[in-house]
Amino acid sequence: xxDSRARNRPSPAASAAQPTxxxxxxxxxxxxxxxxxxxxxVFCTIVPPxxxxxxxxxxxxxxxxxxxxxxxxDALQRTRRRITTVRGVRTTxxxxxxxxxxxxxxxYDAANREExxxxxxRDEGDEAGQDASVNRAYAGLGATFDxxxxxxxxxxxxDNGLPLDATVHYGQEYGNxxxxxxxxxxxxxxxxxxxxxxxxxxxxxxxxxxxxxxxTANLEYFxxxxxxxxxxxxxxxxxxxxxALGQTAEQADWLIGAELxxxxxxxxxxxxxxAPGTAYDDDVLGxxxxxxxxxxxxxxxxxxxxxxxxxxxxxHAFYLAATALGGQAWERAGQLWYDVLTGGELxxxxxxxxxxxxxxxxxxxxxxxxxxxxxxxxxWTRVGVEPA
Amino acid sequence: xxxxxxxxGGFAGIPRRAELDTAGRxxxxxxxxxxxxxxxxxxxxxxxxxPDGFQYGIDVDGSTVYCADPRLSDVQRExxxxxxxxxx
Numbered sequence: 001x002x003d004s005r006a007r008n009r010p011s012p013a014a015s016a017a018q019p020t021x022x023x024x025x026x027x028x029x030x031x032x033x034x035x036x037x038x039x040x041x042v043f044c045t046i047v048p049p050x051x052x053x054x055x056x057x058x059x060x061x062x063x064x065x066x067x068x069x070x071x072x073x074d075a076l077q078r079t080r081r082r083i084t085t086v087r088g089v090r091t092t093x094x095x096x097x098x099x100x101x102x103x104x105x106x107x108y109d110a111a112n113r114e115e116x117x118x119x120x121x122r123d124e125g126d127e128a129g130q131d132a133s134v135n136r137a138y139a140g141l142g143a144t145f146d147x148x149x150x151x152x153x154x155x156x157x158x159d160n161g162l163p164l165d166a167t168v169h170y171g172q173e174y175g176n177x178x179x180x181x182x183x184x185x186x187x188x189x190x191x192x193x194x195x196x197x198x199x200x201x202x203x204x205x206x207x208x209x210x211x212x213x214x215x216t217a218n219l220e221y222f223x224x225x226x227x228x229x230x231x232x233x234x235x236x237x238x239x240x241x242x243x244a245l246g247q248t249a250e251q252a253d254w255l256i257g258a259e260l261x262x263x264x265x266x267x268x269x270x271x272x273x274x275a276p277g278t279a280y281d282d283d284v285l286g287x288x289x290x291x292x293x294x295x296x297x298x299x300x301x302x303x304x305x306x307x308x309x310x311x312x313x314x315x316h317a318f319y320l321a322a323t324a325l326g327g328q329a330w331e332r333a334g335q336l337w338y339d340v341l342t343g344g345e346l347x348x349x350x351x352x353x354x355x356x357x358x359x360x361x362x363x364x365x366x367x368x369x370x371x372x373x374x375x376x377x378x379x380w381t382r383v384g385v386e387p388a
Numbered sequence: 389x390x391x392x393x394x395x396x397g398g399f400a401g402i403p404r405r406a407e408l409d410t411a412g413r414x415x416x417x418x419x420x421x422x423x424x425x426x427x428x429x430x431x432x433x434x435x436x437x438x439p440d441g442f443q444y445g446i447d448v449d450g451s452t453v454y455c456a457d458p459r460l461s462d463v464q465r466e467x468x469x470x471x472x473x474x475x476x
Contacts, residue, residue, distance in 0.1 A: 114465060116458060170458075176398045178440035180458055194400075203399065210439040221439055229439065257399070270400050285402055302394075303443075304436065308401025 099161030103145035106163060107134045110170040110185075117183060118167045133168040133198045137186060140204030141166060147205075147236070147243045148212070151330050152338050157211035164208065168198055177203055179210035192262065193284060199259040205240030206233040206256070217346040224351040226307035231314035235337055238273060239330040249322045249329040255279065273319040276312030292316045294352075294384030313383050314352055320379035325372065332372055336362045353388035356380040360387050389420050392447040393471040397456075399440045406475030422467040423448045430455050430464070444468055 103124065109131070110118035121134055128135045141164045148154040156162045165183035174187025177197035184207040186197040197203055210233050213219055219229035234256050242252045255269035256279075267280020267288070276290035290312030291297055297313065300306045322333035339362040340346055346358055360380075363372040380387055392407040410416040410423075426446055430453025437443045437456030444455050446467065455464050 114458065114460070176400075176440065176442055176457075178399065178438055178442075178457065180438050180441070185458065197399070206399070207440065221436060233439070285400075289401075301434075302396040302403060303401050304397065306401075308397070308399075 099155040099159075101149060101155070103142055103156065104161065104163040105138055105141045105145075106165050107137050108165065108167040108183075109134065110167050112169055112172050112188070114171045114174075116167055116170075116180065116185065117165060118170070131168075133186065133188070133196055136196075136198040137166045137168050137184070137204065140198065140201050141184075141208065143201060143244045144205045144208045144240050147240045147330065151243065151334065154212070154338075154342075157208065158215045162211075162215075166204075177207055179207045179214075181214065184208060184211075189260070189262075193265055194260055195262055197260065200241075200257050201244060202234075202237035202241045202256055202258075203260065204237075206237035209233040209236040212236070213341065216342045217340075217350070218348050219346070219350065220348050221304055221307060223305040223307075224310065225349050226304050227310040228314055228350060228352065228355055230307045230311035231318070232337065232341055234271065234273065234311060234315050235318050235334070239334045242328070243330050248327055249333075250326065252329065254319055271308075271312065271315070273312075273315040276316050290315075292383065313385065314355060317356070317379045317383045317385065320382055321375045324375040324378065332367070333375075336366065336372065336376070339366060351388075352385045356385045356387035389416075389423060390447075390449055391419065391423050391467070391471050391475070393468050393475065394445040394447075395442050395468075395472065396445075397437060397441060397443040404472060406472050408471045408475035419467070419470065422463050422470075425463045426455075426467050427451055427453055429453075429461060446471075 105122075105124045106120060107122040108116075108118035109121045110116065121131065122129060122138055128138070145156060145164065148156070156164065167183055167185045170185045170187050173190040175190040175194040175197075177184065177186045179185075184204065186203075186207075189195045189197060210229070213229055213232055217232075219225045219232070221229055237256060238252065238254060241247075242249075245252075253269075254274040255272055257270035258268060260270060261267055261280065265280060265285060266282040267285065269279045271288070271290060272279040276292040277288050277296075279288040279290070281287045289298065289309050291310065292312055293316070294313060298306045298309045300309070303309065318333060318337060321336075322329035325332050336359055340355060340358045343358065343362065346355065350358075356376075360373055360376050363376050367373070377387070389410040390407065391410065392405065395404045408419075410419050413419065423446075427448050430446060432453060434443060434445070434454045435456045438458065441457040443457075444460075444464070446453055446455070446464070455461075460468070
């Protein structure tokens with residue numbers, strides 16, 4: 001492995017090498033490799049981009065026309081994807097009309113293929129059906145919508161009533177869930193290590209929060225800003241679960257994906273915000289690699305610079321602040337994290353120290369100089385982050 | 389032909405690696421065609437991918453290309469699935 005543990009923050013050289021979202025989007029290979037449908041005649045299978053390029057310059061219209069159409073369509077999708085990454089594209093509310101206080105959920109079934117979005121199986125207001133994954137996704141999106149609306153006054157992902165789309169049964173024995181820029185996508189798990197990814201409510205909240213981040217601070221998914229993007233999703237993921245269960249900070253387990261691991265795995269969850277690095281220690285999965293403090297910050301080139309690893313540091317800072325303040329974590333600690341995410345000052349390339357500084361400033365702005373400010377300063381110091 | 393697939397990222401952030409040698413396999417020529425096509429159409433640098441999406445590095449006899457979910461071609465998907473399932 002190319003992982004190495006560093007005692008300090010990433011070197012300036014490593015930071016300088018961080019690609020921007022834009023440059024990465026331009027390199028996106030999917031733009032060149034996506035499947036082409038029957039409307040393209042002879043190009044209905046995968047055609048390498050250099051071949052398309054050559055064909056598009058052929059004299060024979062039978063050759064160059066479909067090639068040009070394909071290239072144009074790819075360019076269009078590439079542009080749209082870049083815009084989606086930089087700033088959300090879909091808005092739904094009519095001008096002058098207040099967006100709805102009700103979610104607008106649609107669940108699709110990929111029927112174990114890797115095709116998106118799949119077949120529509122449940123619309124907003126439809127009765128629950130026989131498929132437990134569909135029902136869990138529908139309920140989970142509702143619970144997430146509720147927390148954002150009732151606690152933070154946010155109307156859906158974009159604060160403008162954006163419909164919430166999710167696809168379940170993605171792929172075969174697919175052990176993952178992700179946010180594709182427009183929808184949440186859930187696999188059934190491989191059954192060996194992972195169960196169905198719609199099982200934990202915090203996983204559903206985590207994926208939807210990637211959407212909220214995309215429409216607000218839009219943290220670049222790389223290095224420390226990427227680890228913050230991940231951490232924000234974990235934070236609101238657990239808050240959605242705590243809110244739904246009515247748990248206080250003391251009662252909560254602070255685990256991510258507790259229902260995900262099969263009985264044969266030695267571990268209690270995928271991540272622990274209370275004790276990063278202790279969630280699992282298993283023959284097949286290995287040991288939870290998350291650090292709790294900057295002393296154990298992991299420098300790596302894999303996983304976009306360890307976004308799922310170093311998120312343990314801001315995760316633990318949130319846990320420390322929330323438990324120091326006590327009571328319901330979505331109220332004060334959650335509100336301050338929400339203020340930072342949506343306040344407009346968090347830059348796309350923010351690092352941990354930037355987030356820490358803005359969170360302390362948010363505490364003073366909202367509650368004045370007092371126990372919230374002190375709790376945050378103490379929490380960030382404990383994890384080795386000095387508010388910049 | 390020696391084909392190695394390294395999968396990183398994903399919600400769990402747990403990497404996986406598997407290697408397969410086509411020598412002596414009944415499907416050797418099919419896998420080699422998949423591998424050559426993958427080399428031709430893959431990107432030379434790691435794509436950003438999507439939040440929590442799997443990312444793949446595919447090494448074929450020393451040459452490496454990268455791709456990421458959910459935008460895999462059918463060829464990439466078949467090769468990745470086969471190597472992760474049947475490789476060691």
